[in-house]
Amino acid sequence: MAKSSPSKREELRKRRGARLATPTDLGAEASRDIAGGLNAVLADVFALYLKTKNFHWHMSGPHFRDYHLLLDEQADQLYAMTDPIAERVRKVGATTLRSIGHIARVARVRDNDADFVDALDMLAELRDDNQQLTARLREVHGVCDEHQDIASASLIENWIDESERRVWFLFEASRRGSSPAA
Structure with a gap:
């Protein structure tokens, strides 16, 4: 078996130890800023996904079926955001979240670890969380523009629209009936 030349051994060692820095023309500062914003949004999306599923699993009351299905649909939408966000972080030359601890x-x-949460309180809490997510997405959009x-x-614009839709549906679903104006 022939020995590798020092230059080949050095090349192999470099490749094995190479960082996960995908080449990008955005530059190091842009990569850092955009990835930082997207990773924070990704952590929020995972947390909001789990909270939405928690409320979906623990929903009760007279509108159980409607709320249960609404939250399941919204959780699916949140989960569908996670891979594109993480892959975008990689495309801009950075690494993304690595564990539940990192997300936390x-x-x-x-x-919300309460043993019981009223259905309307669940909807209001998720509405507020989705509004905050929308604001954070707008912030990261600004960084991307910069x-x-x-x-x-472009991706963020679609997620803002989806978040605004979740806010709208949660708002409308949680409205209490009112009598028509006289």
Whole structure:
């Protein structure tokens, strides 16, 4: 068996130890800023997904079926965001969340571990969380605009629209009936 030349051994060692820095023309500062914003949003989306599923699983009351199905649909939509967000972070040259602990350290969505939450309180809490997510998406969109990351901004625009729709549906579903104006 022939020995590898020092240059080949060095090349193999470099490749094995290479960082996960996908090449990008955005630059190091843009990569850092955009990935930081997207990773924070990703942590929030995972936390909001789990909170939505929690409320979906623990829903009760006279509108159980409607609310149960609404929250399941919204949870699916949130979960569908996770892979494109993480892949976008990789495309801009950074790494993304690695564990539940990492999500817990970064997420800004507050847990609700209560044994019982009234159905309308669940909807109101998720409405507020989705409104906050919308605001955070707008912030990251601004960072993307600053660094001319059109692809991330385009994805974020769709997620803002989806978040606004979730807010709207949660708002309307939680409205109490009112009598018509005289």
